[in-house]
Amino acid sequence: MTSPPPSAVKRGDAVRGKLLRAAVELIGERGWTAVSTRTVAERAQVTSGLVHYHFASLQALLREAAVDTMRATLGAMRPVLTDASDPVAGLHALFAGLDQHTDDVVWLAVTESYLAATRDPELRSALAALIVEFREEVANQLDDCGHRHPAETAVVLAALIDGLLLHRIFDPRLSADTTRPAVDRLLDSRGRGTACE
Amino acid sequence: MTSPPPSAVKRGDAVRGKLLRAAVELIGERGWTAVSTRTVAERAQVTSGLVHYHFASLQALLREAAVDTMRATLGAMRPVLTDASDPVAGLHALFAGLDQHTDDVVWLAVTESYLAATRDPELRSALAALIVEFREEVANQLDDCGHRHPAETAVVLAALIDGLLLHRIFDPRLSADTTRPAVDRLLDSRGRGTACE
DNA sequence: TGCTATCTTGGGCATATGACCAATTGGGCA
């Protein structure tokens, strides 16, 4: 049993990565069900036969691309949330950071995968796990401020993020400035001051 | 073949309606770009040639179906919003009413059309107009309560509705009970009591 | 220098698709 030639494996991994990246782009641009083996191969500058060599099926490619992207997107939010001067500032920074995602195919791809999860149980449970994890981080942050309803508010905040990015399709000027007063009220534990402001 | 049909014109309108209804179902079930002339015709129990007789193209069918559905959905919300004992109760009733939309293909179709609007300028402007109209009604309702930020809060509430219905894909138990404390804080004009409670 | 496991190529197969159309139907009206 000889170990596989490293360079060949590396080349294969590079192609896998290119296909995954191309898939995310095309999901965002054309919609989940409009991505084909040939278009994704063309975008990755690779012959179409490679899709079924590196992935079990087109759906498997799209699923893996979607879960990777979701994980990366939430991963990028984590330091924004936690590296702020105080917990509430972190949550505000989170919403301010959404302004960078205008016209972002990656975020459209995320929403496309939410809808695709309706028809793909495996995708559904993978994304659900990531969402639950994110909600818990937000809830902990709220709990640190002595917020009255950390869990319920985290659910609403997570949904609000996706809803705002959805509505930005129709209203590209929708920025964190607009939503700030409402978010303020969500983060505030009504009346009495919180531990972090 | 069958019982004496109504006049030809009326029959034509009936077929149009059946195609429109079938289109909404299939958009919700399979995704916007996965709806074909043949599947929609089969669902409507009609031959596939009729699609291009009654509509200029498949996209035109889907577009009309999406806009009609959006208009009908928002139209159904209107009485809920306005026929309550007071404005804030109307807004709470709106959120409570969302519980009925669990596993609703119609709502999935609405979200699918949001994403399709990304690739169809005509659909985009039609849906944008309906959303702006809805936001204004909510803003008026908030203004009647003496709310401090009626317009901004209406934007956030509209986005929250779509976000919550999106997240319900992963969390079917997500009900108005859970979101109530957060929505309460959004509707309340911080500290001092509003005109309607 | 072969040898081997891995990766890549280009094409093929069965099926599905959007759009189109000539031919047919059938109800209302002169």
Next chain:
DNA sequence: TGCCCAATTGGTCATATGCCCAAGATAGCA
């Protein structure tokens, strides 16, 4: 009664699709 025309039928066309595969290429190892 017989004509008109919107509505309907069933099929064709060129193209696109997912998946598969036999043959070739490539780099590390003996």
